[in-house]
Amino acid sequence: MAATIKDVAKHTGLSIATISKYINGGNVLDKNKKKIEDAIKTLDFRVNELARGLKTNRTMTVGVLILSLENIFFTSIISSVENVLLQYGYSTIICDCRSDLEIEKAKLDFLVSKKVDGIIMVPHGGDVVHIKKALDKNIPIVLIDRMLKNIECDVVISDNINAAYDAVEQFIIRGHRRIGIIAGPKKIYTTEERLKGYVRVHEDYAIGLDGNLIRYGNYDVESGYRILGELMEMDNPPTGIFVTNYEMTLGAIMAVNDKNIIIPDEVSLIGFDNIQMARVVKPPLSIVEQPVKGIGETAANVLLKRLSGENGGIPSIYRLKTEMLIKDSVKTIINQ
C-alpha cells in the first residue's frame, strides 16, 4: 500500500541506491534531485523506519519509563525531556509501569525490543538485574528521581537531603520543636534521603528526635490523609508537619479540611511539589518545589552525550537543587 523506495525508483527511472543516497543527504544531479522530490511528493513516500532501523541499528528513538502517567511530577519531567530530544531529531516512546516492578520489567523489555537508542527511567527499585541486562546490550540508561545501588549509570535527582533540611529548618527557625514528617515508603531512595535531611537538621539545631513523629506513608493520597489524622490525634501532637510528596500533600490537606483544622493556627504545614496546588488552597501552602524542567533537560542532555558516543566512562550523578516556597501555612511560635 505505502510507497517504497522501489516505487520512487521506478517512478523516476533511477536506481534504488540513488534514491536512498538522496534521502540520506548524499549528492545527486540537480535534475535527478527534482525528479526524486516530485516522485516522493506524488507517491507520498515515507521511509520505512522499521527497515531502516533493522539495517542501521539505530532508531533515533529513546524510551522513557516512569512510575505513573497520572503523576504530574513525572509527566512534567517527560515533557521537558521530549522538548530537548525533539530538537536533536529524537523521538520518545513513553511507558508507564504503574509503580509495579513486574510491569517495569516488561516495559523495559518492550523498549529494548523496539530497539530504542537509549532509555530515561524512574526506577521502581528493589531489583536491578533487568536494568543491568539492558545496559549489557549497550543501551545507555539515565536514571531520574531515584538512585540505585549496585548499578553503574548516570543519575539525575533532586537534592532531597537538603530539600528536607530546608523545609524542616523553616519550622525550626519559627520556633517549632515538635515537627512531624509524613515520609514515603521504607527502603525507597527518596524516602531515605528526605528522612536524612529531617534527621540532620534536628542534629544541627540540637533538637532530640521523637520516633513517634516519623511516619511512613505510601506516597499516595490515602496515606497522607490517614497519617495526618494520626499525627493530630497524638497526646502530644506536632506543631508542624512536613509532607514529603505531592499525593500525600493532597491527602493531608483533605484531612485538614475534613477535620476542620485551622492552618497555621492549629498546625503548620509544608508540602511537596506542584506550585499550582499551593495557590489553590487557603491559606497558600509553603512547599518544596523540585526542578522538574531542570531534571528533564539534564537527563535528556546526559543521554544525548552518551548517544553521541562521548562515553566519558564513569557515570555521573547530577544532584539538582530544590526551591523552598514560603507562604502562609507556617506559624511563628513565640517561645513562652
Add this chain to the structure above:
Amino acid sequence: MAATIKDVAKHTGLSIATISKYINGGNVLDKNKKKIEDAIKTLDFRVNELARGLKTNRTMTVGVLILSLENIFFTSIISSVENVLLQYGYSTIICDCRSDLEIEKAKLDFLVSKKVDGIIMVPHGGDVVHIKKALDKNIPIVLIDRMLKNIECDVVISDNINAAYDAVEQFIIRGHRRIGIIAGPKKIYTTEERLKGYVRVHEDYAIGLDGNLIRYGNYDVESGYRILGELMEMDNPPTGIFVTNYEMTLGAIMAVNDKNIIIPDEVSLIGFDNIQMARVVKPPLSIVEQPVKGIGETAANVLLKRLSGENGGIPSIYRLKTEMLIKDSVKTIINQ
C-alpha cells in the same frame, strides 16, 4: 551483540525456521522445545521487533497522541487505554503535541513511520488532512474528547452538552438567574458543546441570555484567573459561575483566593474535572466529572475491534455521560 534466531539455531543445532515456529507458538518436539528454551535463556534472546514488523506488517503497537502530558485529564485517559490494550498484547507509543497543530502533524507522521497498527488521539482541530492521510494508509484512528467535521472515524467523547446543562441547572434550581460561564476557546468542539448546554438550559427555564456573562477563555490557568476577575468586576456580576475545564477552574480558584472572595456567599462556583482538587479547596467544590476511565476503555475497545478486522463499516460515536458532584460551593438563593 544481541542474540538472534540464528544464534539460537546454532546453539540448538536446529534450523532457523524451527526456532521461529516455536517462538510463534508452533509445535516442536518436546526435547527440542527444551533445547530451545534453554538456548533462549542462556543467550538472553529477544525477538527483534523491527525485523518482525518489517516482515509481518504488524507491530502490535498503537499510537496515542494527546494535547499535553501535563494535563491529568488526558494522562488519566491514557492510563486506562494502556490498561486495556496491554491485556491484548498491544503496547502503546505515547506522544504529546503541546496543543500545537504543527507538532501534531509531525507526531502523527512519526507514529505512522513507526508502523503503529492503530491510533487513538485527541485532535487539536482546525485541520484534518493529516489525519485523513493516516486513515488512507489503512491505519484505524479513534478520536477522543473532540469530534471533527469532515472526517470518518470512531469518536469517544463526553456528553458535553448535558454536562453543561446539568451544571447550570444546579444553579438555576437554587434560584440563580445570572450565571456566568468561563468557556473554552472559540471554535473548539468541546467549547461549542458546553456552550450549547448552557444556552439550552436557559431556554428550558425561560431565562434570558446575557452575552456579557459568556466569556471565552483559553483552557489554561491564566484565562480562568483573569476571567473570574472580569466577571466579578461587572456592574451586575453573576451570582454563579460555571468553569468549563480543569485548568481554568484552578485559575478561577486562585483568583477567588487572591481577591478574598467568599464562596459561596459572594459567588457560587462549579468547576470541571479532577475530583481530588475539588476536595482540596474549601469549601469543597461542586464539579462536573468526566468519565476518564470510561473514555479510555471505550476508545481502546473500539480500536481493538477495528484491529481485529471487524470493520463494521460505519464509524460510531460514543457519547459518555458525565457526573455532577454536588458539594458546598453553590448557594441557595431565596427568591426575594
Add this chain to the structure above:
DNA sequence: TTGTAAGCGTTATCAG
C-alpha cells in the same frame, strides 16, 4: 516435525 529459501524495505559496499 523440520529445513530450505525467498522476501519484507532499507543501507552500504563496490564497481562502473
Add this chain to the structure above:
DNA sequence: CTGATAACGCTTACAA
C-alpha cells in the same frame, strides 16, 4: 554521480 547486490533478522510457503 549512479547502479547492482549483499545483508539486516525475521516469517512463511513449500518441500523433505
